[in-house]
Amino acid sequence: MPPSRPAQKSLQHRTISSAVAEELRRRIVNGEFGSGFQLRQDALAAEFGVSRIPVREALMQLEAEGLVKIHPHRGAIVSELSTEEIDELFDLRSLLEPRLLEASAPRLTEADYERLNGILQEYSSELRAMHISRWGELNTEFHMVLYQHARQPRSLAVVANLLQESDRHTRLQLSLTQGVERAAAEHAEILELCTQGKIGAACALLRKHIEGAGESLRSYLEKHQTIGAKK
Structure with missing residues (x-):
């Protein structure tokens, strides 16, 4: 039995979000995005040509890793790496x-x-x-x-x-x-x-x-x- 369409969409989102997370991680670690830099979901979605959903998932992944901090009103902010x-x-x-x-x-x-x-x-x-x-x-x-x-x-x-x-x-x-x-x-x-x-x-x-x-x-x-x- 072939996988359902929602499952395929979910897998696609995870794959896209992983790619977005990898690129954002690279920019944060090498200093392109400094501590305190605000990561705006809409701007990132436009840059990567994706919807906001995989961007949000990528930011949540980076928060789990300690690279960003998600604030209720300010959004995702790059953590200090000192x-x-x-x-x-x-x-x-x-x-x-x-x-x-x-x-x-x-x-x-x-x-x-x-x-x-x-x-x-x-x-x-x-x-x-x-x-x-x-x-x-x-x-x-x-x-x-x-x-x-x-x-x-x-x-x-x-x-x-x-x-x-x-x-x-x-x-x-x-x-x-x-x-x-x-x-x-x-x-x-x-x-x-x-x-x-x-x-x-x-x-x-x-x-x-x-x-x-x-x-x-x-x-x-x-x-x-x-x-x-x-x-």
Whole structure:
């Protein structure tokens, strides 16, 4: 039985929206569209010769990746991509989070490990489904559950804020640098080391995990912004 006409139209829209998203992503990352630039649906639809529907879908995809922010009255605005901000956020995380894990890991319970394994399973499921908007949320949840028993409320509050601030950077790093599978593998290894009581090794891997994420995103942006500047 041939597919229905609405299904064909839906597939066509997804294909067009993917192409629009790819071109907009290229322009944002290489600096053609700077931070704060307003992406008007009608103008983009006219430029690409498409309807507003695939443009809207493309912008929603870019918002999930952290490249744009959609405001109710202003529309889609290009997010700031600052390597200095990335350095600061990930440097602070690499300093604080291993300390919290070192204090919390010995107190993790069987119920905690069950929850952490559940997060990893859901992460794998969302990875296969390419639900980018969930990657950052699950990453934050995984880290916060690991640190919850540290008994350092001020540091925990700072890290919670840092994770929230770096959420879009995390989604960018995972979606643009093919870092998703590496992140999933490192999360699983950190959890296994904690389970085995190898807390020092788990903290060392956590620091490497955070630093690696920041470095890969910074390198990606620097490379593509340099390419964009030469064009």
